[in-house]
Amino acid sequence: MIKIAIIGSGNVAQHLIKIFLDLEKTNSEICVNQIFARKKEAVSHLAVHSKIINNLEFLEDADVYILAISDEAISSVSSQLPFTNRFIVHTSGSMPLEELDCRNQRGVFYPLQTFSKNRTLDFKTIPICLETEHEKNYQILDKIAKLISNTVLPIDSQQRKALHISAVFVSNFVNHLYLIGEKICSEHNISFDILKPLILETAQKITILSPSEAQTGPAKRKSTKILKEHENFIFDETEKNIYKILTQSIQKHDKEL
Amino acid sequence: MIKIAIIGSGNVAQHLIKIFLDLEKTNSEICVNQIFARKKEAVSHLAVHSKIINNLEFLEDADVYILAISDEAISSVSSQLPFTNRFIVHTSGSMPLEELDCRNQRGVFYPLQTFSKNRTLDFKTIPICLETEHEKNYQILDKIAKLISNTVLPIDSQQRKALHISAVFVSNFVNHLYLIGEKICSEHNISFDILKPLILETAQKITILSPSEAQTGPAKRKSTKILKEHENFIFDETEKNIYKILTQSIQKHDKEL
Numbered sequence: 001m002i003k004i005a006i007i008g009s010g011n012v013a014q015h016l017i018k019i020f021l022d023l024e025k026t027n028s029e030i031c032v033n034q035i036f037a038r039k040k041e042a043v044s045h046l047a048v049h050s051k052i053i054n055n056l057e058f059l060e061d062a063d064v065y066i067l068a069i070s071d072e073a074i075s076s077v078s079s080q081l082p083f084t085n086r087f088i089v090h091t092s093g094s095m096p097l098e099e100l101d102c103r104n105q106r107g108v109f110y111p112l113q114t115f116s117k118n119r120t121l122d123f124k125t126i127p128i129c130l131e132t133e134h135e136k137n138y139q140i141l142d143k144i145a146k147l148i149s150n151t152v153l154p155i156d157s158q159q160r161k162a163l164h165i166s167a168v169f170v171s172n173f174v175n176h177l178y179l180i181g182e183k184i185c186s187e188h189n190i191s192f193d194i195l196k197p198l199i200l201e202t203a204q205k206i207t208i209l210s211p212s213e214a215q216t217g218p219a220k221r222k223s224t225k226i227l228k229e230h231e232n233f234i235f236d237e238t239e240k241n242i243y244k245i246l247t248q249s250i251q252k253h254d255k256e257l
Numbered sequence: 258m259i260k261i262a263i264i265g266s267g268n269v270a271q272h273l274i275k276i277f278l279d280l281e282k283t284n285s286e287i288c289v290n291q292i293f294a295r296k297k298e299a300v301s302h303l304a305v306h307s308k309i310i311n312n313l314e315f316l317e318d319a320d321v322y323i324l325a326i327s328d329e330a331i332s333s334v335s336s337q338l339p340f341t342n343r344f345i346v347h348t349s350g351s352m353p354l355e356e357l358d359c360r361n362q363r364g365v366f367y368p369l370q371t372f373s374k375n376r377t378l379d380f381k382t383i384p385i386c387l388e389t390e391h392e393k394n395y396q397i398l399d400k401i402a403k404l405i406s407n408t409v410l411p412i413d414s415q416q417r418k419a420l421h422i423s424a425v426f427v428s429n430f431v432n433h434l435y436l437i438g439e440k441i442c443s444e445h446n447i448s449f450d451i452l453k454p455l456i457l458e459t460a461q462k463i464t465i466l467s468p469s470e471a472q473t474g475p476a477k478r479k480s481t482k483i484l485k486e487h488e489n490f491i492f493d494e495t496e497k498n499i500y501k502i503l504t505q506s507i508q509k510h511d512k513e514l
Binding site for chain 1: 371373382384408416424430432438441444445462467468477483487491496
């Protein structure tokens, strides 16, 4: 049986606590034996109180300690752990394995998804990217990851950084473009709901076509007149700038094809 | 019964031809009596040959002529129509009603979606935006639009331009960000497939949360160190520029909240 300790109470921690606690009910191969949260209340709706601790000194023996905490806290929390030579992992897309204190054996357990509160996710569909210093620890991570996800793969720190930057483009920046779309609609008394089928189809199309095949619109068609009209229509300078640079980038890419 | 003539053979035309021909099999209220395609072959897989014409002079009497053609062709094709005072519409998001020749009664029938070849769409979910010069013609469009879509609404030419620009942001530009994500992955030997669950969740989340609530990532968290690392990691100047300007825009928006 693999004993897991989860450290943290933010979005990622809460999703992991929930999925592993659900899993241990039906699967005897794993067990969540402790959850650390600075404020116990933050996770008390998820787990029985006896499992929750708020002092790192109370951490008991476990096969893996999952530090699902903010990027900024990884270095400091990992150096406060009251043990050495055990297996600890962080869950960050943007931090190298070496961000963890080196007195323990280190690894990364990175679920590639956007986690928001009050949003239930089907973990099976979330890719989990793994990295460890030691092969025997990789086997532990691989086993628990495959219990919760259909896509588990080794990704080293350099690749993870590239993957995280890609994720920023296809998720964080994409969401910001949704926000700009919503703002322009609202300025003209149009409900943002009208754009939702388009947003969903644009995402779903990508599972069938490559982004290059899926590209449509005035920049792709080189409709100079419409592009000019749009630029003149947008009065917010930042939005106008985003319009111009993304249009140029679409056309630059087409030229390079 | 409403008699429809469809003029055009591109993506939008083909989707409309298919949906209206399917519909007329079961609904006696409408009839597609003619389809104009400059090259008959382009639509011969969709319709019986007797309905297809390739000469505008052969157009017979219809209640509405739908010009599903490129933005650039609307003015010229509408002025070549061999009749006056009938009801003609275009399907463009970016063109005003006045782009149509004024010898006929004019309107707009704009399905707000991204149309790609070989991609079947559930038309019921596609919002259709309508505009007409005359109220009696609005009733005709409203009737046929409601037969194929659950969301039909009046949108004037100024609103339609705003809507089209919003659509460029949330669809065309979003797709280009997918392309950049794919490129960065491929440069580091990572399969783009790993990003697809994230892409889908980012889009689906927007049906529940507002874009502002849904925003995550280093720009939102103001993780200056990670933002700097990302900028240094991206070597393509255009991509680096896009990274910077979208990061600034996310942070500017947060400040204004």
